[in-house]
Amino acid sequence: ASASGEGEEGRDYDAETQKALEEIDACQNEIDALNEKASEEILKVEQKYNKLRKPYFEKRNDIIKRIPNFWVTAFVNHPQISAILEEDEEDCLHYLSKLEVEEFEDIKSGYRINFHFEENPYFENDVLTKEFHLGSSGDPASQSTPIRWKEGNDLTKKGKEKNVGKGRKRAMEQKTFFNWFTDHGDPSADDIAEVIKDDMWPNPLQYYLVPDIEVENGVEGEDD
Amino acid sequence: ASASGEGEEGRDYDAETQKALEEIDACQNEIDALNEKASEEILKVEQKYNKLRKPYFEKRNDIIKRIPNFWVTAFVNHPQISAILEEDEEDCLHYLSKLEVEEFEDIKSGYRINFHFEENPYFENDVLTKEFHLGSSGDPASQSTPIRWKEGNDLTKKGKEKNVGKGRKRAMEQKTFFNWFTDHGDPSADDIAEVIKDDMWPNPLQYYLVPDIEVENGVEGEDD
Ligand SMILES: [Ca+2]
Ligand SMILES: [Ca+2]
Ligand SMILES: [Mg+2]
Ligand SMILES: [Mg+2]
Numbered sequence: 474a475s476a477s478g479e480g481e482e483g484r485d486y487d488a489e490t491q492k493a494l495e496e497i498d499a500c501q502n503e504i505d506a507l508n509e510k511a512s513e514e515i516l517k518v519e520q521k522y523n524k525l526r527k528p529y530f531e532k533r534n535d536i537i538k539r540i541p542n543f544w545v546t547a548f549v550n551h552p553q554i555s556a557i558l559e560e561d562e563e564d565c566l567h568y569l570s571k572l573e574v575e576e577f578e579d580i581k582s583g584y585r586i587n588f589h590f591e592e593n594p595y596f597e598n599d600v601l602t603k604e605f606h607l608g609s610s611g612d613p614a615s616q617s618t619p620i621r622w623k624e625g626n627d628l629t630k631k632g633k634e635k636n637v638g639k640g641r642k643r644a645m646e647q648k649t650f651f652n653w654f655t656d657h658g659d660p661s662a663d664d665i666a667e668v669i670k671d672d673m674w675p676n677p678l679q680y681y682l683v684p685d686i687e688v689e690n691g692v693e694g695e696d697d
Numbered sequence: 698a699s700a701s702g703e704g705e706e707g708r709d710y711d712a713e714t715q716k717a718l719e720e721i722d723a724c725q726n727e728i729d730a731l732n733e734k735a736s737e738e739i740l741k742v743e744q745k746y747n748k749l750r751k752p753y754f755e756k757r758n759d760i761i762k763r764i765p766n767f768w769v770t771a772f773v774n775h776p777q778i779s780a781i782l783e784e785d786e787e788d789c790l791h792y793l794s795k796l797e798v799e800e801f802e803d804i805k806s807g808y809r810i811n812f813h814f815e816e817n818p819y820f821e822n823d824v825l826t827k828e829f830h831l832g833s834s835g836d837p838a839s840q841s842t843p844i845r846w847k848e849g850n851d852l853t854k855k856g857k858e859k860n861v862g863k864g865r866k867r868a869m870e871q872k873t874f875f876n877w878f879t880d881h882g883d884p885s886a887d888d889i890a891e892v893i894k895d896d897m898w899p900n901p902l903q904y905y906l907v908p909d910i911e912v913e914n915g916v917e918g919e920d921d
Binding site: 515536 | 722742749902905
C-alpha cells in the first residue's frame with residue numbers, strides 16, 4: 474500500500490488528506506533509510522568484533538589442546554549437552570580435539586560448528602560440521618557432514634538396537650548426540666546447537682572447571 | 698569458577714594443566730572485554746539512530762494530526778489490536794490525537810507508549826502512558842497511568858457488566874483495550890505492547906491505508 478496515488482485511483486480521500494498521506498509516505502521513506510543504515514552499522518560493529526575475537530579464540534584452542542579431555546569434560550559437565558550424551562558417545566568424544574564455532578561473514582545468514590577429531594575407532598572423518606543458514610525460502614535450514622562410520626561402530630545404530638527392549642518411554646527419549654548432529658527436522662529450534670554456540674563456545678572453561686565440585690558431592694558415583 | 702588458584706587449593710590438576718587453565722582464563726578475560734566493548738558500540742549506534750529518527754517521528758506525528766481519525770483507523774485495521782477493541786473503546790479512540798513510542802536512553806532498560814487524547818467524555822487524563830522497564834529484580838515490569846474515568850463512563854466496568862450474562866466462554870475472552878492498558882500481570886509477554894512498538898509505530902501508514910480494500914470486499918458490513 475502506497476499513498477502516492479495519481480489522484481483518481483479510486484480512494485476517496487479528500488485533497489488535504491491525500492496530501493498529508495503523501496507527506497507521511499515521504500517521511501516514512503526517510504525513517505526506513507535510517508533503519509537500513511542503522512542495521513548496516515550494527516552489522517559492521519559485529520563483524521569488526523568477530524574479527525577482533527578470532528585470534529583469542531584460536532589462541533584459546535591452542536591452549537586447550539594441552540589439556541587432556543578438555544572438551545569431553547566440558548560437554549559432560551554441561552547440563553543440556555550431558556542430557557543427550559550416551560555412554561558410547563561420551564567415549565567417542567574423548568577423541569574430540571578441537572571445537573570451533575564460526576559465524577558467517579554476514580552473520581545473520583548463519584553459523585557453523587566444527588568438531589575436529591583425532592584418529593578414532595568410530596568414524597573416518599577428521600572434522601564433523603553442523604551448519605545453519607537461511608534456506609532459499611528465507612527460513613533457517615541445517616546440514617551436517619555425512620559420518621563415515623567404521624564397521625560395527627555406528628553409534629546411531631547402536632543406540633537404536635539398545636533401545637529395542639526398553640519399551641516406549643525409553644524410545645521416545647532417544648535424543649542422543651549423534652542423532653542431534655544428523656537431525657535437520659526443526660533447525661530454527663535446535664536447542665543443542667544454540668547451547669554450543671551461545672553458552673559453551675563463549676566460555677567453555679566454566680564447564681571444564683565444574684566437575685571437582687560435583688565429584689566432592691559424589692555425583693560421579695553413578696557407575697558404582 | 699576461576700582457574701587462578703594458588704596451587705594447593707584442593708584441585709588435583711597437574712602443574713602443566715593448571716598453567717594451561719590459567720592461560721585460558723587470561724585469554725577468556727580478553728574475549729570478555731571485547732564482548733563488553735562490542736555491546737557498548739552497538740548501544741551507541743542504536744542511540745545515535747534513535748536520535749536521528751526522532752525528528753522524523755515528530756514530523757510524522759505533526760502530519761498525522763491533519764488526518765481525522767488516523768490512529769483509530771490504523772488500530773481498527775490492525776489484526777491484533779482490533780481483536781481486543783470493544784465497540785465503546787473504538788468510539789473512545791476517536792479522541793486519540795497522538796501516539797508516541799519512546800525508547801529509554803539506555804534502550805535495553807525499557808520503553809514507554811504515550812497515548813495523547815483530546816477532551817473526551819470518558820476520562821480526565823490528557824495522556825495515558827504504559828511503560829516497560831527492568832524491575833529491581835532484573836525482570837521486566839510494567840506500569841500505567843491511573844485512568845481518571847468520568848462518572849458512568851468507566852469502560853473497564855462497562856465491559857464487565859456487559860459480559861455477565863454471556864457465559865464462561867465470553868468471560869474468558871475478555872481481553873479489551875483498557876484491560877490490556879491496566880494489566881501488568883505478565884509484562885515480558887505483553888503482545889499488544891510489542892505490536893504497538895515493533896509493528897504499528899515503525900509504520901502506521903500501512904494500517905491506515907488497508908481499510909479501502911476491505912470495504913470493497915464488504916468486510917465492514919458486519920453492522921448491517
Ligand atoms: Ca568417560
Ligand atoms: Ca467508529
Ligand atoms: Mg558417564
Ligand atoms: Mg466496529
